[in-house]
Amino acid sequence: MAKLGSYFYQIKDYQKAEDYLSEALELSQSIGSSQVSQEIYADLSNLYYKTGRYKDAFDFMYEHHEIKDSLMNESKTKELTQITMQYEFDKKQELQELEQQKKDAIKEAQIKRQKLLTFFFLLGFVLMLFVAFLIFRSYKQKQKTNIILKDKNEQISLKNTQLNQQNEEIEAQRDEIERQKEFVERQNKEITSSINYAQRIQRALLTPLAYLQENFNNFFVLYKPRNIVSGDFYWASKVGEKLVITAADCTGHGVPGAFMSMLGVSFLNQIVNIEYSYKPEKMNAADILNKMRKMIIETLGHGSEDGPQEGMDMSLAIIDFESKNINIAAAYNSVYIIRNNEIITIPADRMPVGYHFVKINEDFTNKYFDFQKKDKVYMFTDGYQDQFGGDDHKKISPIKFREIILENNNLPMSEQMKVLDNFFINWIKNSPRDIKQIDDILVLGYEL
DSSP states (O other): OHHHHHHHHHTTOHHHHHHHHHHHHHHHHHHTOHHHHHHHHHHHHHHHHHTTOHHHHHHHHHHHHHHHHHHSOHHHHHHHHHHHHHHHHHHHHHHHHHHHHHHHHHHHHHHHHHHHHHHHHHHHHHHHHHHHHHHHHHHHHHHHHHHHHHHHHHHHHHHHHHHHHHHHHHHHHHHHHHHHHHHHHHHHHHHHHHHHHHHHHHHHHSOOHHHHHHHOSSEEEEEEOSSSSOSEEEEEEEETTEEEEEEEEESSSHHHHHHHHHHHHHHHIIIIIIITTTOGGGOOHHHHHHHHHHHHHHHHTOOSTTSOOOEEEEEEEEEETTTTEEEEEEESOOEEEEETTEEEEEOOBSSOEEOOTTTTTOOOOOEEEEOOTTOEEEEEOSTTTTOEETTTTEEOHHHHHHHHHHHTTTSOHHHHHHHHHHHHHHHHHTOSSOOOOOSOEEEEEEEO
C-alpha cells in the first residue's frame, strides 16, 4: 500500500496517493510497525504540503518525528524539534509573503481593470458619438437626396409629358411629311415625266445630226445638258447654197433655258427659212442677230433697265460653199478657226441677243473670212470654259480650252469630241471638292 501511495505521489495523483498512504498507515499502526508508520507519516506530510494542506502536513510531520524521536536518541530529538520549529516559522513567513503577493496582485489587477474599463468606456462613448454623427449626416443627406430625387422625378415626369406631346406632334408631322413626300414624289414623277417629254420635243427641234452629215464630212457636236433639258441649242438650215449654222446659250438652264431655246429655234426658222427663203443673197449674219434681238424684246416685253433681261449669247455663221466665204456675227461667244495648226479668233460683240440698256441701238457686226479646204471651225457656249474642277478647283478657262482644241485639231472630229468630253469628266472628278456640272455644255466643230 505504501509503495502504491508513493507511486501515485510521484505521478502527482495526490488523491489516490493519500488514499493508499492512509490505508497503509492504519495497517502499520494495527501491526505496531513504528518504522513503517514513520515513513508513511513523512510521505503524507510531503503530500499535504504539496497540496497546500500545511496544518495536516505539519501534524503528520510531527507524528513522523515523534516516532522518529522514540527511535533516536535525545540529541536527535532536540535537533528535530529545532528543524520543525524553523520549518514552521519559514512556512508561516512564506505563507505571509504569498498572502501579501496575492493581495498586491489582486489590487494591481483591480487597478488595471478599472483603467481598462475607463478606456473602453471613453472609446465606446467616442464611437457612439461618431456613429451618431454618421447617422445624422446620412439622414440629412438622405433628406437632401430625397428632395433632389423628388425634383428630378417631377422634372422627368414633366419631360415625359412634354416628350409624349412632342412625340404625338412628331408623329403627326411625320404623317404629314409622309403625305407631303408622297405628294412631292408624285409631283416630281409627273414633272420629271413632263421634262423628259419636253426633252424629246427639244431634241426634235434641234438640227438632226444626219442633216449636218449631209453638209460636213467631218464634224462633232458635244452636247451635255446640265439637267434633262438644256438652255444651249444648236441649229442649222440651208437657204440656197448657203448654210446657216449657230451655237447659242440662252439665259438660264433647265426648263426656263429650254423654253428660251425653243423660242430661239422658232425665231431662226421664221427669219432664215421664211424671210430669207426667196432672197438668200441679201442674208447676212448680223441682220439675223438684229432681227432675233428685236423679236425677243417684243415677245418678252423687254424695254427698261429694271425689266426682264432674258436673251441669249450666240455665234452665227453663214457658209457660202461656192464662194468659199464664211460670214460670222457673234453675241459674247467668239468663234475659233484653225488653219495649219494656228488658231484664228473671230471676236464677238459684247452684247447679248436681247435687251441691253446701253447698247440697245447698236447693230451686231459682220465679220467675213475666206476659208480654205481643211479649215476647222469651232462654235461654243461658255459652259465648258467656266466649269470648276482640277487639282486647284479652278475654271478650265478660255486659254485651256483653246490649247485642247489646238493640240488635237488634227484628229478626226469624232476623236476630238472624245478628248474634250474625257478632259471635262476628269476635270470634275479630280477636284478636291464634291462638285457637279455647273452649266449646259455645247461645243460644235466642223471641217470646211
